[in-house]
Amino acid sequence: MSNSQTAVRPNSEFAAPATRERLERVATALRENGFRALIAADQEEARQLVLEQLPDGAQVHQGASVTLDVLGVTADIEQSGRYAAVRPGLYALDRETQMNEIRRLGASPDYMLGSVHAVTDEGSLVVASASGSQIGAYASGAGHVVLAVGSQKVVTDLESAFRRINEYTFLLEDERAQEAYGVHSAIRQLLVINGDPAGRITVILIDEALGF
C-alpha cells in the first residue's frame, strides 16, 4: 500500500463503468450481506434516492465527496433548510479550542452521507481516508449511513479494491487535495465493510461513472 508521491497516471482500468447487469449482481450481493442496496439509473434518480433516506429535520453529516457534490446533494443538505446540517456547524468551530466538540459532532450524526472507493462483486465496501474523519461514523458512529457509489467503482475482489485505491483513487484525490487544501493526500486509514447485519447502511449504486 504505497502512498508515495510519484508522477504516475491513474490506471484507466478503474474508470470504466460496470454494466447494468453487473450492478444488479452487486446489489444482490450487498443485500445478501445485510446492506440495503438500490440502483439509480442516472444522477437525478440517485439524488432522489439519497434524499428519500433522510427525514425532514434530520441531523445530517457528510464527508468531502465529489459524488455528493456532483449530485447536488451537498447543496440540498447545507442550503435547503430541510435538514440540520452538521458540516457548516463544524466549519464554524475553532479547531484550536473546540476540537473535542468537532470530534463528537462529526463522529455520531444521525445520518452520515458519503461514498466509497470500491465495492466488490461479493458485496464488500472499501473506503480509504487520509484523516479518518468519516471512518468512525461509517463503521458504527452514525445512526444511518447512505453511500452513493458510481458504477466505475465496482471491482472483482478486495485485492482489486486495494489496487483501485492505490492506482486510481489516490492519485486523483491527491491532485484534488493539493488544489483544495494545498497539501498532499495520503492513504492512512482503510475501512472494509463486509456486512451490515444491523441494517444501518444504504448503498445507492449509480448506473454512471461518478466521483473517484
Next chain:
Amino acid sequence: MSDLLGDVPAGGLEVLTERELEILRLVAAGLSNAEIAGRLFISPLTAKTHVSHVLSKLQCRDRTQLVAKAYESGLVAPGGRD
C-alpha cells in the same frame, strides 16, 4: 432487462425519458409500484414518483390509461410480455 430498453417508438412518447419509458413498459406489463421497485432496484417511493411523472407528461388519469397509451403507441405489443 435489455428487452426493456429497445428502440423507442414515437406515438407521443417523445416527452418521456429513457427511465420513464422503462417504467411505462412495466406498468403496461401489469406491475405494481412495489413490483417495479423490486425489478429496478429502486425504492417504491421513487417508482411512484416516476409513474406520477409519466401520468402527468402523457396527461393520463390513471394506470389503465397508461396501459392503453403504451399499446396504442407501439411501445409494447400484445403477447410481448417481458
